[in-house]
Amino acid sequence: MTTPAKIRVQEADFDLGAEVAALRADNPKVGAVACFIGTVRDLNEGSAIETMELEHYPGMTEKSLEAIADQARERWPGSDVLIVHRVGKLKPLDQIVLVATTAMHRAEAFESCAFVMDYLKTQAPFWKKEKTERGERWVDARESDDAALTRWTTRET
Template sequence: MPVRVQTEDFDLSAEVAALRARNPKVGAVACFVGTVRDLNDGSTVETMELEHYPGMTEKSLEAIVVNARERWPGIEVLIVHRVGKLYPLDQIVLVATTAAHRGDAFASCEFVMDYLKTQAPFWKKERTGSGERWVDARVADDAALARWGIDSGNQSQE
């Protein structure tokens, strides 16, 4: 299953090349790379620490891939998500999809990221000048998932 949770950084170019090589019918590749911002909710972010539940997190990500493949048959999906201590500008997550045509590549990539953002069991803790705080899912993340016909079940904040 094309899902990895790791502490080390990833090479976008190498990851996409490997994904493309799996299917000679690929006509389109869509990628999303999430990075650590230096500012969140009005506070300067010094570090972000991502925690996960090993085994459960990978199963959750694999379920997202299965769901995407059911919606867009023929796509390939890659999810690489980092955990541990990260700094502003560090890469957090890579979602890449391939398809025969761009519409399916774009849509499936966006779907996987929207789904992952609210449903994958990751916990984020930011260190700011005022101390540490846990980061909750946002209403906007729930709304992004809802447009795919999925209820996040979260009681998010703005």
């Protein structure tokens, strides 16, 4: 029986070193760890970003993230997944999301990390609102994120 994926949605910041150490401690067969940290940009669509506010539906969001992590663990047996996603009001350079994956080998770790991030960007129920000098605006989904997802849905694994 596999352990459940490690999923957290929180307002507090996270510590990369502590998170990876905890993830690695759960599996002595880990040969590789791949990590992605997303941060708040200071500029988007030509406007300076003062703050970004992330909203979600508690319960539904965690279930969505668990489903994404479970899909990754099915594609890459023996891998593990950690997703920490922040919500609330953030400023430029603040950390938004951490995706960390473990595997026996680097290729699987890199692939599973990219898979989780591509699905998270397109399938997870988060809403982003930016505050700029021109006022507030909701951030629309990007076509490039949908295009990135197709690499996982159009190939055999």
